[in-house]
Amino acid sequence: MKIWVDADACPVVIKEILFRAAERTKTVTTLLANHYLKVPPSKVISFVQVSAGFDVADNEIVKRAEPNDLVITADIPLAAEVVEKGCLALNPRGELYTESNIRQRLNMRDFMDTLRSSGIETGGAPPISQADRQAFANNLDKLLAQQSHI
Numbered sequence: 001m002k003i004w005v006d007a008d009a010c011p012v013v014i015k016e017i018l019f020r021a022a023e024r025t026k027t028v029t030t031l032l033a034n035h036y037l038k039v040p041p042s043k044v045i046s047f048v049q050v051s052a053g054f055d056v057a058d059n060e061i062v063k064r065a066e067p068n069d070l071v072i073t074a075d076i077p078l079a080a081e082v083v084e085k086g087c088l089a090l091n092p093r094g095e096l097y098t099e100s101n102i103r104q105r106l107n108m109r110d111f112m113d114t115l116r117s118s119g120i121e122t123g124g125a126p127p128i129s130q131a132d133r134q135a136f137a138n139n140l141d142k143l144l145a146q147q148s149h150i
Contacts, residue, residue, distance in 0.1 A: 001069055003069070010073075058075060069087045096143075
């Protein structure tokens with residue numbers, strides 16, 4: 001299993017959890033973003049800067065990820081693409097996207113987009129809480145442990 005991180009919008013605290021887990025488990029982890037990101041010196045952690053543009057990092061992740069890889073993203077359309085490809089997708093709040101829940105998430109996202117485009121203020125997602133960080137770390141550890149037994 002490799003970990004691919006949609007790093008443009010990934011919170012710093014989540015990246016730090018990922019860095020520690022990657023080092024601890026020696027899991028190859030690649031962050032992709034369209035702006036420079038500093039990553040710790042490591043044999044298993046790397047950064048790929050993609051050109052600016054809509055969905056450039058997402059498209060690169062879809063191209064590179066292979067079945068059973070783990071993709072970290074809050075981007076629901078990206079999650080849907082990689083889940084369809086046989087990858088695992090985990091959002092920064094610790095929610096695992098699956099074949100059974102991704103359609104519902106896409107429908108809700110599209111509904112909220114429709115509301116916003118009609119002028120209705122929907123607000124944004126709340127900041128990452130301590131509970132979100134804990135859920136992310138717990139689910140990441142569980143996924144990494146499952147992979148080490150395969």
